[in-house]
Structure formats: structure tokens, C-alpha cells
Amino acid sequence: MDVPIVDIRGYKLPEELLQDSLRGKLPPCCKQIALAHSLGYRKLIVSYVHVPGQSLALNLCVALDRIQSLEMEASLHIENASQLDVHEFADLWPVLQDFPINTLVYGDKESLLDPFTTYDVLAELLKSTPFALEFHGHNAYGLATANAMSAMRAGVRCVATAVGGVGNRGHAPFEEVMMGAKHLLREPAADIDRELAPTCAAIAGYLGLKLPLDKAVVGKNIFAHESGLHVHGVAKNPALYEAFAPEEVGLTRHLVVGKHAGTTSLQVVLRERGIEVSDRTARNLLKIVRRRVLEQKSPLSDGQLLQIYLAERTL
Structure with a gap:
């Protein structure tokens, strides 16, 4: 789970949760990296917007170097990855390999992808990337679930989801991706909790939201x-x-x-x-x-x- 470090101060979380389960989300900023380290984070995800045709920004390289010096784990989320030509990534690999990056998160912040393009691009990237690959799509056109499943079909093992699809710009609903992975992709790791619907409703309630009665997979009236x-x-x-x-x-x-x-x-x-x-x-x-x-x-x-x-x- 990714949590912006600026939001974490209001929660009283055990240190082992920060160390093992949460990734602190932040921009390429050394000040925020130092704060995350002081709060107990061990895993960070750096959100970055790359300018097509340009080298990696200096502030990103400095930030990744700082993470390395603090012996923390890093994931790099290129928020506008879908705006880049897939072959442009080959020029980024040699530089990025010098830093402690465990995962590259391919972002589609502007919802530019459809399921077919998602599959083609990620299948191609998986041939060359030296990093584990994640997919983070959005839902401007109602394609977030389809794109997430296309990413999984291409071989990506981790996709961004949110209960009910909540969040800025929308996300792939967790419950839809899980059920799709189990019943359509036949993923053996897709283990469905028999309390999925009540749990999703409870989480939505904590956020001050109510799931629609006809919400796919977990809506109370779908049966x-x-x-x-x-x-x-x-x-x-x-x-x-x-x-x-x-x-x-x-x-x-x-x-x-x-x-x-x-x-x-x-x-x-x-x-x-x-x-x-x-x-x-x-x-x-x-x-x-x-x-x-x-x-x-x-x-x-x-x-x-x-x-x-x-x-x-x-x-």
C-alpha cells in the first residue's frame, strides 16, 4: 500500500507496518526523504514526471542517491510513462540501474491507454526492463479494470487498485480486478475473501463513502x-x-x-x-x-x- 508521507502524521501506526507493508509516496525531494526516514519508513515510492526526449531530471538522481545512502528501498513511479515511446525506456535503464530501485511503476496518469495498447506496451517493456514492473492506471474512460487485467495478461505481477475505484482520476476497483483475475485470468494467487463485499463496504464507510447498490461484484443489490x-x-x-x-x-x-x-x-x-x-x-x-x-x-x-x-x- 502506498501512502503519501504528508498524510501519515495523523495516524498512529506500529513501526513494523511502516517497515514491512507501506511504501511512503513522495516527490523527488531530499527533505521529504529525510522526513520519511525519521518516521520509520523503509520503503519509498518516488513519483516522477519525465519530459519526453530528455535525460532523467537531476533532482530525481539526487533523490535516488539520497535514498541509497539511507539504505532504504525505492520504487520509481513514472506517472506519465504512457506518454513516452516504449523504446525511449531503453535509454533510461543504464542510469536507473545505478540506484537502489526495486520496482518501476508504469503510470497512465492521463488515461491514454486502452486494453490492447496496455498489453502491447507492457509486454514489450518486460522484454527489456531490468526491474520488476508495476502498472498504475486511471479511469477517465472507465477502462481501469480492463487495462489492469491486460497488464496482468502481459505478465505484470502488480497493479494499482482501490476499493470501489476511489481516488483522484479513479482507479481500477480492487474487487473487480480480484474477481476478474480469479474467474477470467484463472490466476491461482487470486484468493477471494468470503467477506469481500462487507469489507469493501466498511472501507468505503471509513472514507465517508457508500458503495452503489448496483456496484459490480460487491453491490448489495447485484443479486x-x-x-x-x-x-x-x-x-x-x-x-x-x-x-x-x-x-x-x-x-x-x-x-x-x-x-x-x-x-x-x-x-x-x-x-x-x-x-x-x-x-x-x-x-x-x-x-x-x-x-x-x-x-x-x-x-x-x-x-x-x-x-x-x-x-x-x-x-
Whole structure:
């Protein structure tokens, strides 16, 4: 995880976390490098914008030299890497190899890449780079997840993500990349926590955000089914309408008793409460349900459906 060192002072974090798990994010500035060292960081990621066709900036070289003298680990994030010709990197390798760089982060700050170009460029870079390669894309065109997965397909082993895709300029949503890596790329290392959805919701909450109900992978309503056709299909074979089981990410399947509900929906909801109703009874209930939904301008709760059933049964 990368954390700007200017933001870390407000947190009380154990030193081992700073040493082992976090990378301090900073510009090529010796003053901030000294501060990061005093705070306990051992790993730094230096954010740098390279001028196409030029040599590496002097302040970057000085900063990397300072990191080396402090015996800290460094990653170099070239934020505008996607603006550079892929062959231009060959001129940078000899200079960069003199410094303690563990990882080169290929940045697409301006969202210039599409999934096809992402694959081609990174596959080419991996042939020549002497460093481990990471990819840090953004989401101006809604392609962050696709670009991240293309980077992985090309052979990159680390991509930048954020829960829900939050952040300036947007990022690839962590939950989408993880599920895509598991189910589409068949990555054996993509281990999905069965509490993924609740965890993502909690993290978003800490940030003062709320995940959309229809958010891919972790939205609470992505396994909500209303229309009679969908409910009938899901009751027989959930895979007809669901790419993966809700339990895999900590969600549950639920039926919506709304204006598009059919008799099957009512029968399934009532059956879950131990009540079997005939097709004829379900048709009669459906007329009342649709009228009530229109009156209250929202779907009925399971409890409301049960009340309607009990009221009709006593007539």
C-alpha cells in the first residue's frame, strides 16, 4: 500500500507496518526523504514526471542517491510513462540501474491507454526492463479494470487498485480486478475473501463513502431478482443470471416483490417462510401486491407480503 508521507502524521501506526507493508509516496525531494526516514519508513515510492526526449531530471538522481545512502528501498513511479515511446525506456535503464530501485511503476496518469495498447506496451517493456514492473492506471474512460487485467495478461505481477475505484482520476476497483483475475485470468494467487463485499463496504464507510447498490461484484443489490422470468430461472439454475455465487463475496441472493414480480416470486418468498401456495392463490395475491406496490411507490418487504397472504387467507 502506498501512502503519501504528508498524510501519515495523523495516524498512529506500529513501526513494523511502516517497515514491512507501506511504501511512503513522495516527490523527488531530499527533505521529504529525510522526513520519511525519521518516521520509520523503509520503503519509498518516488513519483516522477519525465519530459519526453530528455535525460532523467537531476533532482530525481539526487533523490535516488539520497535514498541509497539511507539504505532504504525505492520504487520509481513514472506517472506519465504512457506518454513516452516504449523504446525511449531503453535509454533510461543504464542510469536507473545505478540506484537502489526495486520496482518501476508504469503510470497512465492521463488515461491514454486502452486494453490492447496496455498489453502491447507492457509486454514489450518486460522484454527489456531490468526491474520488476508495476502498472498504475486511471479511469477517465472507465477502462481501469480492463487495462489492469491486460497488464496482468502481459505478465505484470502488480497493479494499482482501490476499493470501489476511489481516488483522484479513479482507479481500477480492487474487487473487480480480484474477481476478474480469479474467474477470467484463472490466476491461482487470486484468493477471494468470503467477506469481500462487507469489507469493501466498511472501507468505503471509513472514507465517508457508500458503495452503489448496483456496484459490480460487491453491490448489495447485484443479486436481487424481481421479474418472474429471472426468479423462475434463478430458482432452477442460478448460473443463468449470476456470474458467480453471492456467498463467494459475502452477499446473499434476495427476491424483490415489486411491480415486475410474478407468481413464482411470491411462491418462492412465501416458501422460504414455510408456506406453500397454489398457482391460483399466487395469481390472486399478485393482483393485490401490484396494487399495493403502486400505492406505496416501492417494493414490498417480505413481511408485507406475509401480511397480505394472512389477510387474504382469513377472508
